[in-house]
Amino acid sequence: MAGIRERQLQKRKQETLDVALRLLMEHGYANLNMDELAEEVGISKPTLYQYFNSKDELVAQAMVRVFEKMEEHLSELSEKSPLEQLEHFLRLMLKSRSEKRNIMAQMDVEVMHSIVQRYPYMTEHLLATRLKLGQLVMKAQAQGEINPAIPAWVVVNAVFSLQGILHNPFMKTDPQRSDQELAEAIESIVHLFKQGVCNEIPLQTTILN
Amino acid sequence: MAGIRERQLQKRKQETLDVALRLLMEHGYANLNMDELAEEVGISKPTLYQYFNSKDELVAQAMVRVFEKMEEHLSELSEKSPLEQLEHFLRLMLKSRSEKRNIMAQMDVEVMHSIVQRYPYMTEHLLATRLKLGQLVMKAQAQGEINPAIPAWVVVNAVFSLQGILHNPFMKTDPQRSDQELAEAIESIVHLFKQGVCNEIPLQTTILN
Amino acid sequence: MAGIRERQLQKRKQETLDVALRLLMEHGYANLNMDELAEEVGISKPTLYQYFNSKDELVAQAMVRVFEKMEEHLSELSEKSPLEQLEHFLRLMLKSRSEKRNIMAQMDVEVMHSIVQRYPYMTEHLLATRLKLGQLVMKAQAQGEINPAIPAWVVVNAVFSLQGILHNPFMKTDPQRSDQELAEAIESIVHLFKQGVCNEIPLQTTILN
Amino acid sequence: MAGIRERQLQKRKQETLDVALRLLMEHGYANLNMDELAEEVGISKPTLYQYFNSKDELVAQAMVRVFEKMEEHLSELSEKSPLEQLEHFLRLMLKSRSEKRNIMAQMDVEVMHSIVQRYPYMTEHLLATRLKLGQLVMKAQAQGEINPAIPAWVVVNAVFSLQGILHNPFMKTDPQRSDQELAEAIESIVHLFKQGVCNEIPLQTTILN
DNA sequence: GATGAATGAGCGTTCATTCAT
DNA sequence: GATGAATGAACGCTCATTCAT
Numbered sequence: 001m002a003g004i005r006e007r008q009l010q011k012r013k014q015e016t017l018d019v020a021l022r023l024l025m026e027h028g029y030a031n032l033n034m035d036e037l038a039e040e041v042g043i044s045k046p047t048l049y050q051y052f053n054s055k056d057e058l059v060a061q062a063m064v065r066v067f068e069k070m071e072e073h074l075s076e077l078s079e080k081s082p083l084e085q086l087e088h089f090l091r092l093m094l095k096s097r098s099e100k101r102n103i104m105a106q107m108d109v110e111v112m113h114s115i116v117q118r119y120p121y122m123t124e125h126l127l128a129t130r131l132k133l134g135q136l137v138m139k140a141q142a143q144g145e146i147n148p149a150i151p152a153w154v155v156v157n158a159v160f161s162l163q164g165i166l167h168n169p170f171m172k173t174d175p176q177r178s179d180q181e182l183a184e185a186i187e188s189i190v191h192l193f194k195q196g197v198c199n200e201i202p203l204q205t206t207i208l209n
Numbered sequence: 210m211a212g213i214r215e216r217q218l219q220k221r222k223q224e225t226l227d228v229a230l231r232l233l234m235e236h237g238y239a240n241l242n243m244d245e246l247a248e249e250v251g252i253s254k255p256t257l258y259q260y261f262n263s264k265d266e267l268v269a270q271a272m273v274r275v276f277e278k279m280e281e282h283l284s285e286l287s288e289k290s291p292l293e294q295l296e297h298f299l300r301l302m303l304k305s306r307s308e309k310r311n312i313m314a315q316m317d318v319e320v321m322h323s324i325v326q327r328y329p330y331m332t333e334h335l336l337a338t339r340l341k342l343g344q345l346v347m348k349a350q351a352q353g354e355i356n357p358a359i360p361a362w363v364v365v366n367a368v369f370s371l372q373g374i375l376h377n378p379f380m381k382t383d384p385q386r387s388d389q390e391l392a393e394a395i396e397s398i399v400h401l402f403k404q405g406v407c408n409e410i411p412l413q414t415t416i417l418n
Numbered sequence: 419m420a421g422i423r424e425r426q427l428q429k430r431k432q433e434t435l436d437v438a439l440r441l442l443m444e445h446g447y448a449n450l451n452m453d454e455l456a457e458e459v460g461i462s463k464p465t466l467y468q469y470f471n472s473k474d475e476l477v478a479q480a481m482v483r484v485f486e487k488m489e490e491h492l493s494e495l496s497e498k499s500p501l502e503q504l505e506h507f508l509r510l511m512l513k514s515r516s517e518k519r520n521i522m523a524q525m526d527v528e529v530m531h532s533i534v535q536r537y538p539y540m541t542e543h544l545l546a547t548r549l550k551l552g553q554l555v556m557k558a559q560a561q562g563e564i565n566p567a568i569p570a571w572v573v574v575n576a577v578f579s580l581q582g583i584l585h586n587p588f589m590k591t592d593p594q595r596s597d598q599e600l601a602e603a604i605e606s607i608v609h610l611f612k613q614g615v616c617n618e619i620p621l622q623t624t625i626l627n
Numbered sequence: 628m629a630g631i632r633e634r635q636l637q638k639r640k641q642e643t644l645d646v647a648l649r650l651l652m653e654h655g656y657a658n659l660n661m662d663e664l665a666e667e668v669g670i671s672k673p674t675l676y677q678y679f680n681s682k683d684e685l686v687a688q689a690m691v692r693v694f695e696k697m698e699e700h701l702s703e704l705s706e707k708s709p710l711e712q713l714e715h716f717l718r719l720m721l722k723s724r725s726e727k728r729n730i731m732a733q734m735d736v737e738v739m740h741s742i743v744q745r746y747p748y749m750t751e752h753l754l755a756t757r758l759k760l761g762q763l764v765m766k767a768q769a770q771g772e773i774n775p776a777i778p779a780w781v782v783v784n785a786v787f788s789l790q791g792i793l794h795n796p797f798m799k800t801d802p803q804r805s806d807q808e809l810a811e812a813i814e815s816i817v818h819l820f821k822q823g824v825c826n827e828i829p830l831q832t833t834i835l836n
Numbered sequence: 837g838a839t840g841a842a843t844g845a846g847c848g849t850t851c852a853t854t855c856a857t
Numbered sequence: 858g859a860t861g862a863a864t865g866a867a868c869g870c871t872c873a874t875t876c877a878t
Contacts, residue, residue: 005858028317030239034852044860046854055852108237108317109376150397151390154374158401161373165366167318181360188359192367196405214840214878242868253843255871264869423837446735448657452873462839464875473873526655526735527794568815569808575792576819582788583781585736599778606777610785614823632857632861661848671864673850682848 013051016041020062025100029059029111060119063107067125074132082140083194086133090159090193094186097163130156146197155197162189222260225250230271234309238268238320269328272316276334283341291349292403295342299368299402303395306372339365355406364406371398431469434459438480443518447477447529478537481525485543492550500558501612504551508577508611512604515581548574564615573615580607640678643668648689652727656686656738687746690734694752701759709767710821713760717786717820721813724790757783773824782824789816 019041023032034055038045052058073092077085116123137155140146146155166185177185228250232241243264247254261267282301286294325332346364349355355364375394386394437459441450452473456463470476491510495503534541555573558564564573584603595603646668650659661682665672679685700719704712743750764782767773773782793812804812 028319030237030317031319033850045852046861047859049853050858108239110235110237110240150401151394154394154397154401157374157377158371158398160377161370162367164370164373165363168366168369185360185363188363189367192359192363192405195407196401198404218841243870244868254869255844256842258870259841446737448655448735449737451871463873464839465837467874468837526657528653528655528658568819569812572792572812572815572819575795576789576816578795579788579791580785582791583784586784586787603778603781606781607785610777610781610823613825614819616822636862660846662846672848673865674863676849677862 009051012041012043016043016048016051017058017062017065020058021065024059024062024107029108032059056115057119059111060115060122063112063115064122064125067122067129070129071125071132074129074136081145082136082143083145083198085136086140086155086159087190087194089133090162091186091190093159093163094166094189097166098182098186100167133159144199147199150197158193158197162193165189221250221252225252225257225260226267226271226274229267230274231309233268233271233316238317241268265324265327268320269324269331272321272324273331273334276331276338279338280334280341283338283345290354291345291352292354292407294345295349295364295368296399296403298342299371300395300399302368302372303375303398306375307391307395309376342368353408356408359406367402367406371402374398427469430459430461434461434466434469435476435480435483438476439483442477442480442525447526450477474533474536477529478533478540481530481533482540482543485540485547488547489543489550492547492554499563500554500561501563501616503554504558504573504577505608505612507551508580509604509608511577511581512584512607515584516600516604518585551577562617565617568615576611576615580611583607639668639670643670643675643678644685644689644692647685648692649727651686651689651734656735659686683742683745686738687742687749690739690742691749691752694749694756697756698752698759701756701763708772709763709770710772710825712763713767713782713786714817714821716760717789718813718817720786720790721793721816724793725809725813727794760786771826774826777824785820785824789820792816 016037020032020037023037023040032055034045034048038048041048048058052061070089073089074085077088080088116126133156134152137146137152141148141150141152166182166189225246229241229246232246232249241264243254243257247257250257257267261270279298279302282298283294286297289297325335342365343361346355346361350357350359350361375391375398434455438450438455441455441458450473452463452466456466459466466476470479488507491507492503495506498506534544551574552570555564555570559566559568559570584600584607643664647659647664650664650667659682661672661675665675668675675685679688697716697720700716701712704715707715743753760783761779764773764779768775768777768779793809793816
C-alpha cells in the first residue's frame with residue numbers, strides 16, 4: 001500500500017496549514033502571500049497548489065482546523081456545567097490570543113464571508129461550532145446560569161468578540177502589556193463575561209445597597 | 210466671499226471620505242481600491258489624489274473623522290455620570306454599527322498600526338479618545354460604578370470590542386437579523402457590559418439565592 | 419496703447435523661461451514638471467499654458483534663448499581671430515557649466531531630437547548657431563589656426579562635448595571640486611582643446627625630442 | 628547537470644539587459660518603460676520583475692555590464708604604454724558609440740546619481756573603472772606621455788566626454804554621417820585627444836614655425 | 837486675463853495562479 | 858511527484874493638459 005506516501009503527504013499538508021495559520025496571525029489575510037508561504041514551508045509553489053486548489057481554499061482549510069480544535073476543546077469539557085464550559089472555552093481562546101495563536105481577530109469580515117460562501121464544508125464546521133456553543137448557551141439559560149433574556153446568538157458572539165479586548169486595532173501604540181498584566185486581563189474578561197451574562201441582577205439596587 | 214466653490218470642494222471631499230468609509234466597511238482596507246472609490250464618488254483618480262495624498266492618508270483621515278465624531282459624542286454627554294456616559298457611548302457605537310456605519314471592526318490590526326505610525330495626527334486623535342474613555346472609566350471606578358479590580362484599559366477595549374457582537378466574522382451566514390432583533394441585541398449588549406463591569410457582585414451567591 | 423500690458427506679459431514670459439532653464443539644469447527634462455514650474459514662477463498652470471502651448475514648446479523656447487545668448491556672445495567677439503573666438507566661446511560655456519548654468523548637458527538626446535523636429539524655429543536657431551561656429555572653424559582652418567584635416571563638425575561638437583568633462587554622469591560620487599580646482603580644470607580643458615585641434619604637430623617626434 | 632534550463636534563463640536575462648541597453652540608448656532612462664521592454668524581449672512584465680527587482684536595478688545591472696566590458700578591454704591592453712592604452716580605450720568607446728552600442732551619453736546625471744547611491748555594487752564598478760583609468764593617466768604623466776599639468780580626473784572625464792562628439796544633442800538634424808565619415812571622425816577625435824593631452828608643446832610657437 | 841479644479845493616459849510594481857520539464 | 862519559470866490582471870500613483878468660473 002502507498003499508505004506511507006499518503007501519510008507523508010498528509011503530514012506535509014498539515015505542516016503547511018500550520019505555517020499558514022501562523023502567517024495569517026502574523027500578517028493577516030491580505031498580507032499572506034503564496035510565495036512567502038511556500039518558501040517558509042520549504043516546498044515549491046506548484047506543490048502548494050497541488051495540496052490546495054487556491055489561496056482561499058487553503059485559508060478555508062486552515063479555518064476548519066481551527067474550528068476542529070475548538071470542537072475538540074468543547075468535547076473535552078462535556079462533564080462540566082454549561083456556563084463552566086463556556087467560561088473554559090472563552091479562557092482558552094483568550095489564552096491563545098494572548099499568545100498570538102489565534103487568527104479569528106485578523107480575519108476580515110468580508111474575506112471570511114466570501115470564503116465561507118465558496119467553501120461549503122467550512123460553513124458546516126462554522127455552523128456546527130456555533131450550534132454547539134448556542135446549545136450550551138441555551139442549556140445554561142434553561143438551568144438559570146445565563147440570563148434567558150439575552151438572545152443566545154448574542155452570548156455566542158460575545159465569546160468571540162471579547163477576545164478583541166486583548167489586541168484591538170487601537171492598542172498597538174500602547175506600551176506592551178507584561179505577561180502578568182495579560183493574565184490579569186484575561187481573568188477580568190472572563191469575569192466580565194460571566195457577570196455580564198448571568199441571570200438578571202437588579203443592577204442599580206445591588207450596587208446601591 | 211467666493212466661498213461657494215470652496216464649499217462645494219469641501220463637500221466633495223467630505224463625500225469622498227464618506228464613501229471611503231462605506232467601502233472600507235464593505236470590503237475592508239485591502240479591497241478598497243482607488244479606482245472603484247473614484248468611480249463611486251463620481252470623480253477621477255487624479256482628483257482623488259488632489260484631495261488626499263495617498264490611500265493611507267485617505268484612510269487616516271477617514272479614521273480621524275470617526276474619532277472626531279466619537280469625541281463629539283463624548284462631549285455632549287458630560288453632564289451624566291461616568292458609567293452613564295460610557296453606556297451611552299457604547300449604545301451609539303452599537304447603533305452606528307447596526308446601521309453599518311462603523312469601520313473599526315474591519316480594520317486589520319497590522320494595517321492600522323502602519324497607518325497610525327505614519328500619520329501622527331491620527332495617533333493624537335486615537336490617544337485622545339482612548340484617554341477620555343480611560344478617564345471616564347477611572348472616574349466611574351472611583352465613584353464605585355465600575356469594579357476597580359478591572360484594569361481601565363480592559364474596560365475601554367471592551368467598549369470597542371463588544372460592537373463586534375453585532376457583525377462578527379461568523380455571523381454573515383446567519384439569516385439577517387430583523388431591526389427588532391438588532392434593537393434587542395443592542396439592549397442585551399449594553400446590559401451585558403454594565404452588569405459585566407459593575408462593582409463586585411459575588412456571582413455564585415447571587416445566582417444561587 | 420496696450421503696450422504696457424504687453425510688456426508685462428513679455429516680462430512674465432521671460433521670467434518663466436528663466437525659471438524653466440534653472441529647473442531644467444537642476445533636474446533635467448524628465449523631472450521638470452509643470453506644477454513645480456508654475457508654483458516656482460508664481461503663476462497658475464493655466465496661465466503657464468497661455469504663455470506656452472505645451473511643455474515641449476516651453477523647452478524649445480528655453481533652448482532658443484540659450485542659442486540666442488550663444489549667438490550674442492559670438493557676435494561680441496567678432497574682432498578676434500577665429501580660434502580666439504572659439505576659445506572664448508568654449509571658456510564661456512565651461513564657466514556657465516561650472517556654475518551650473520547650462521542646460522545642454524542635461525538634455526536627453528532623444529528628447530532634444532523630438533523637440534527639434536516639432537518646433538522648426540528651434541531648428542533654425544540650432545542650425546544658425548552651428549553654422550556660425552562651423553564657419554569660424556573653417557576660417558580658422560583656412561588661416562592655419564586649426565588642423566584642416568579635422569572635419570569642421572567634429573571641432574564644433576568638440577566645443578559642446580568638452581563641457582561634459584566638468585560634470586559627467588560618473589562624477590557625482592567624486593568629492594566636490596573646489597572653485598580653485600574648477601578654475602584650473604577649465605584652463606586645462608581650454609588648453610586641451612586648442613592643442614588638440616591646432617595644426618598638425620608630429621606628435622611622437624615632438625615628445626621624444 | 629540540467630544546466631540547460633539555467634543557461635537558457637541566463638541567456639534570456641542577458642538578452643533582456645541587451646535590449647534594455649538598446650532602449651536606454653534610443654529613448655533615454657525616462658522613456659524606457661517596462662511594458663515596452665518586456666514586449667520587446669518577448670517576455671511578460673512579471674517575468675521581467677523576476678529577473679530584476681526594479682527598473683533601477685535593471686538599469687544598474689546594465690551599467691555594470693558596460694563597466695565590466697570597459698574593464699575587460701582595459702585588461703587586454705596591459706602590455707602597451709599607458710597613453711596607448713588610453714588611446715585604444717577611447718577608440719573602442721568611439722566605435723561602440725558610432726554603432727550605437729553605448730549608453731553613457733544618454734544617462735541623465737540626476738538619474739545616474741540616484742541609481743549609483745542605491746546600488747552600491749554599481750558604485751564599486753564605477754569607481755574601479757575610474758580608478759584604473761586614473762592610474763593609467765598618472766602613469767602616462769610620470770612617463771612624460773601626458774602633460775602633468777592637467778589634473779588626472781580631467782583627462783579621465785575627457786575620455787568619456789569626447790564620445791559625445793559623435794552623437795551630441797545638436798546633431799540629429801544633420802544629414803546622417805556615412806560610415807566613412809564616422810571612421811574619419813573617430814581618427815580625428817583620437818588625434819585631438821592625444822595631441823590635446825600630450826606633454827606641453829608651446830602652442831603658439833609650434834604653429835607659427 | 838487669470839485660476840482652482842478636474843482628467844486621460846500611462847507607469848512601476850505585485851500577486852495568485854499555471855505551464856513545461 | 859515536484860519544480861523553476863512564466864503570466865494576466867490589478868493597483869497605487871503621477872503628469873501634461875484642459876474646463877469652468
